Amino acid sequence: MPRKLSRLTLKEQADKALREMISSYRFFPGKWINVERLAKDLGVSRTPVWQAMMDLEKEGLVEHIPKQGIRMAEMTLQMACDLYTVRGLLEGLAGRFAAENISKKTVARLESILKEQQQIVKDQDVVEYSISDFRFHGLIYDFCGNWLLKELLENIKTRSRPFVCDITPIMSGLYQDHVEAVDALKNRDPAKAERVMRRHNLRMRRRIEWTLTREERE
Structure with a gap:
């Protein structure tokens, strides 16, 4: 389980934690990410996790599918x-x-x-x-x-x-x-x-x- 985050710069720390998870192969192309569960694991609300996800989406690492959620981007x-x-x-x-x-x-x-x-x-x-x-x-x-x-x-x-x-x-x-x-x-x-x-x-x-x-x- 990921270590819980401190109260400082939660969005930045959530972003760092997500990148570490990607780097350690926790998430694979096309895999759905449970934001609520992830926020609980990190000991924060969903807001900083969603904010971090939006940065990852801009970089093409994840996709936000309306009415479905967030998943790792498919790779061609x-x-x-x-x-x-x-x-x-x-x-x-x-x-x-x-x-x-x-x-x-x-x-x-x-x-x-x-x-x-x-x-x-x-x-x-x-x-x-x-x-x-x-x-x-x-x-x-x-x-x-x-x-x-x-x-x-x-x-x-x-x-x-x-x-x-x-x-x-x-x-x-x-x-x-x-x-x-x-x-x-x-x-x-x-x-x-x-x-x-x-x-x-x-x-x-x-x-x-x-x-x-x-x-x-x-």
Whole structure:
């Protein structure tokens, strides 16, 4: 159960809690969200939850269906392709900029995450990998040195979470991309960092395309 919220800035805290739930795969595309139950879980009235939902609707994460309620937005193949195309370009830039700005301490933190991911890949634990992946990319965003790029990427990263698919067949490849990205950052190689981050997103995009087209065939 989500932790109850304090009395300060309830709408903002409800918004943060909802985004965390999306990031942790509590809500999936098309799933209906019980606002009353959610408000009770968070220890607030429905008003701040509804206000937070309206912000998520503006971003395309949820849909308000008149006389029915709120549900997670349905995701189409075209939406997935568009999102990962843009994300790949922006993460490429973030990788390039981070290679010019990142500190040795942050590289060490990324290397620590890589050690975790190495075991996670061996265990084939998709959920743990997704959580670790979120932290990994977040660190690169933090040290890209461009506040607007970071803000755009954080928004896109959240929007990409509903595109749930089985990454088991490509998990090893995704991990190897991370290894190469850290190597590029460590060696201050902006071109390689950008190239690896773009390839990383292309790998994920192709997996999602395969998943969604298979579902359509079935």
